[in-house]
Structures are given as structure tokens and as C-alpha cells.
Amino acid sequence: MDNAAHLKVIEDLLARPVPGEVAGRENAKEAQGYQLVDLATGELDAVVAAVRSRFGPARTVALDGFTDPSLRRLPGPPLADILADRAVEMYGWSVGQRWLGVGLFKGVGGTGPFLTAVAAPAPASRTGAAAPSSAAELAALTGWQGPRRPVDWESAERKLGLRLPGDYRLLVETFGAGTFDDNFDLCAPGSRYLDLDLITADPTEFLGSAPSSRPAIKLLRWAMTSAEHSFCWLVEDPDPDEWPVFASRDNGEPWKRFDCSSTEFVHRMLTDPQHPYSLARHFEFHWFTPAEQAEGAW
Structure with missing residues (x-):
């Protein structure tokens, strides 16, 4: 068939x-x-x-x-x-x-x-299977009340040669570079902590290991964990808001695909104990620490 x-x-x-x-x-x-x-x-x-x-x-x-x-x-x-x-x-x-x-x-x-x-x-009130998560919901979940983090998106996207997802832009402007639950590290363009600078991340580092029958694919890492997991976008669509999340450990384990936004992916990690990368199984409450305040900063 x-x-x-x-x-x-x-x-x-x-x-x-x-x-x-x-x-x-x-x-x-x-x-x-x-x-x-x-x-x-x-x-x-x-x-x-x-x-x-x-x-x-x-x-x-x-x-x-x-x-x-x-x-x-x-x-x-x-x-x-x-x-x-x-x-x-x-x-x-x-x-x-x-x-x-x-x-x-x-x-x-x-x-x-x-x-x-x-x-x-299907639900009568919306067109999706379930309401997507927002940066505001993540801020409420973590109790985050930090100042807004402005980013020169035009410059960042010019350096990358890519437009970036709208939900990710709002996520970064809300939180900036830093870590959720001292485990999940969020990258941001221009972070002075190079490990968390989205622009210095080399997308070609991950080429060839993701599951795809196409001859050329591009993955761009936007987050990672202390357990050496990498979370990337699969840059497969002209519309960045359609990019799925690909996740894997840096030891070469098979990649997993998640058809959701970055913000929704983080929210589900923090709240869903059944999520493959769940932090909900380990923490009852959740928090965010900006990079400049984290101990042993990157």
C-alpha cells in the first residue's frame, strides 16, 4: 500500500x-x-x-x-x-x-x-489534539519572574542563515540562557557562556546520525542536559514553526522525533512523568536558573 x-x-x-x-x-x-x-x-x-x-x-x-x-x-x-x-x-x-x-x-x-x-x-474548542504550552505557562510553572531578555534576532538569524521558530524566540526572551531544574540547559543566541550560545553550536556535528532516508539533513541544537542529551530541530521545512524536535544522547543512541514546539517539549518534560526525558519523575516543583547565577557556570 x-x-x-x-x-x-x-x-x-x-x-x-x-x-x-x-x-x-x-x-x-x-x-x-x-x-x-x-x-x-x-x-x-x-x-x-x-x-x-x-x-x-x-x-x-x-x-x-x-x-x-x-x-x-x-x-x-x-x-x-x-x-x-x-x-x-x-x-x-x-x-x-x-x-x-x-x-x-x-x-x-x-x-x-x-x-x-x-x-x-475531537475537542470542540480547538483544532489541535491538546492546547500547546506557552512561555508564560512555563514561567508560571517555574515561578520565574526575571526581566525580559531582549535578543537581536535579525543579527542572530543572519549569522545562522536560518529563521528561528517563533515560540523559541519568545521562550528565550522570557528566560534567556540557563537551566531548568539544574538539568535541562536552554541555549540562546549571543550567550556569553559559549556552551549555551545557539550561534556557536555547530549543526554539522550531528549530521549523518539522525534517522532519515534523505541524503542531506540539518540538525541545530537548542538545548541539552547534564546527562549529555542533545535536543535539536530538524531543519526540514521552510517554515521554522514546523520544525520537529529530535533528541538523543551524545553517545550515539538512536534519535527520537517529537512533533511539537520547543516550548511544548520543555513543558512536557517538566510535567509528564511518562515523557521519555521526564524531569517530573524526579522533582515535584520546578525552577529556572539563569546562566549567570548557576554554580560552576558554563
């Missing part, structure tokens, strides 16, 4: 009546408020890319078997419970009256996983 065929199956799935509006349902899955279709053969990355081109950016809702608990805020069926223990890797969109998930899903009895599309009622 090629990507065009996958999209046709998914569009047919989305065209079905919302399960809650169907009378006399016979399908047990539909009776619980969700529907599944098998996408047969295909590569997950290619199918997700095709769906993304049709419906826009996706949100990572399950990775390595861990499901985003914020899905419990969705109306309709208990989607987090539906995906729990069955979704191995899944990405989500909101399309009209539907929440759409595409990914690897275990069958009954733990068989598979299989390339699967899942549809369920």
Missing part, C-alpha cells in the same frame, strides 16, 4: 459518522467511541509525513509505549486508556470532528504492532 492509498483509507475513516451519533452500532470499537483501521504494509515515518502534508503538524501522543496523559482532557471516549499498553508509537491530529492518530498499535493479545489509524471524537 503506497502513501496515496494510506491517505484514502484515512480519509474514508474520517468520513464515517462520529460514533456517538450512530444509532444501533454493532462494532464494539465504535460502541466505545473510537474506530480503528489497519493500514497494512508501509513505513510509519513515510505515512506520518504524508498525513502531516495533508493535515498539518502532528503531536507525539505515544512513544516507546508511553502515552501522553493529557489525552484524558479530550471529550468522548477515554482515549488515553484506549491507547495505553497498545500504542507503541503514535502521532495525533485534530481534523474536523475527529481526533486522528496514526502509528504502531498492538493487536488483541499483544500481537503486532501493526501500522494503524485511530479515530475518535
